[in-house]
Amino acid sequence: MNPLLRRLGGYPLARFQDLKLQLAADGTPLHDFSVGDPVEPTPAFIRRALVEGLDPVSQYPTAAGLADLRGAIADWVARRFGVAVDPATQVVPTAGSKEAIFHIPLALVDPAGPKRAAIWGDPGYPVYGRGQQFAGGVSDPVRLTPASGWRLELGDLDPARLDAAAIAWVNHPHNPTGATADLDYYRRALAAARAAGVVLGSDECYVDVHPEGAAPPPSLLQAADGDLTGVLVAFSLSKRSGMTGYRSGALVGDPELIAAQKVLRPNIGTASPDFVQRAAIAAWGDEAHVADRRRVFDAKRAIVREFLDAAGLEVSGSDATFYVWFAAPGGDDAAYAEALLAQRIVASPGRAFGPGGQGWLRLALVPSVEGCKEAVARWGDAISSGALPGSP
Ligand SMILES: Cc1ncc(COP(=O)(O)O)c(C=O)c1O
Missing domain, CATH: 3.40.640.10 (Type I PLP-dependent aspartate aminotransferase-like (Major domain))
Incomplete structure (x- = not known):
């Protein structure tokens, strides 16, 4: 075996995925902001081009x-x-x-x-x-x-x-x-x-x-x-x-x-x-579908940003991409990610992207607009009840 494989361990986000699967096993929906793989459908004209491009x-x-x-x-x-x-x-x-x-x-x-x-x-x-x-x-x-x-x-x-x-x-x-x-x-x-x-x-x-x-x-x-x-x-x-x-x-x-x-x-x-x-x-060859996607992410970003601002959570970067990057209250990203998981909200602890990410968390704007609303409502309730730090 290549010793490098053992040294590097698995792919960093793979472990987090496993944890999420365990949680999802009971059938209750998760608010999953962890993986940068949005669920908006691929535009129909692109799917058609794929099918029409299929040679016998x-x-x-x-x-x-x-x-x-x-x-x-x-x-x-x-x-x-x-x-x-x-x-x-x-x-x-x-x-x-x-x-x-x-x-x-x-x-x-x-x-x-x-x-x-x-x-x-x-x-x-x-x-x-x-x-x-x-x-x-x-x-x-x-x-x-x-x-x-x-x-x-x-x-x-x-x-x-x-x-x-x-x-x-x-x-x-x-x-x-x-x-x-x-x-x-x-x-x-x-x-x-x-x-x-x-x-x-x-x-x-x-x-x-x-x-x-x-x-x-x-x-x-x-x-x-x-x-x-x-x-x-x-x-x-x-x-x-x-x-x-x-x-x-x-x-x-x-x-x-x-x-x-x-x-x-x-x-x-x-x-x-x-x-x-x-x-x-x-x-x-097409830009219209890209603009449509941007508008969907804008709607989700607005919901999440407004919530984080109201909760007094510090946002940094977050100028583009479909990620929102915020500071862990108390400074421990792993602990905060775990506390969020207990609320069935999945965010990536910043350390998954290297030691320089410690103290921060990444939200990928993957849930639907409705899903984002439900997640921040739940998150806000958890802050209000004292289950999570923040200032509602
Ligand atoms: C910074 C960055 N580069 C590259 C990739 C790889 O993307 P893909 O192989 O889908 O083009 C990703 C995927 O999340 C990414 O975040």
Whole structure:
């Protein structure tokens, strides 16, 4: 057995899922805000495109993906960010962004070389560090703080840390805090990464999940000003289009890095089936359904934010994504998550996203609007009765 598996233990959120299943076993409904997998249906036109894309003959998909899909992704990048990318050399479709992020280091890391680390922000998505370790590299999480807006400032790091890194990951809008970043942030990050010969990875799977009416979050692609050297951006249809189960996303960036992925990826076998790729072409080509989704999350966010504010619970970040990040009353996120569980409300303790998340909890706006109302009513009652801390 790979000793790394034993050392890392299971996937952090898996344990929490088990606990939830035990609770749900008695049949009483749970108010589940724990997993970032919303339940709004995938738009009908996308499901139709999947069905219509189903060929009578089933054949292996290619790692380079359908040319039409690469074109649809490049068109979306041009429309959304005003950046021209070449679908032949700067785009590769992926089976969602998770596997892409996990596999990137297999093409990037020389396990015997001096630059083996992946730098990433803690709290954060654990896959940046885990993929690096499975590829023979090392994980180098950097503590994020509310004072720095939950943003990783690469230029503030000890230069030795950047010298030892193959890649640095930034992720805005950010999971778990919902913090956003502006173009200047990306420019600073790119300058620091380039100066140290580090690839800058930007996980932008939530870039289209922002309050409707707020300025759409920018992309690292815009900050690169036409020169994508050392840049690799991960996009996804999971959050934007409600397609978590389809497994479809894209890597966009430096032609040399994309070419390396195209050499690596046929070894793996993670290419999305062609019918999924045809559904993805439909999804990247439409914005109306994304705006509809944003309005649903806005309604849920308003209910939850209003409740947290009224209860005197401190909210931080939470500018975009479908997450709300709040401070645990008393400072112990695990204890507060457990107390919430006793009310059949499931929130993720911040420590599930790394030690930097301790003292905070993440609510994923997954229950329906009605479900959110019921949950906060129950939560408020528990505060009023003294079962939970807060000031009703
Ligand atoms: C920050 C972040 N990156 C990547 C992913 C992976 O998403 P997917 O593989 O569905 O594109 C997630 C999923 O929750 C995430 O939160």
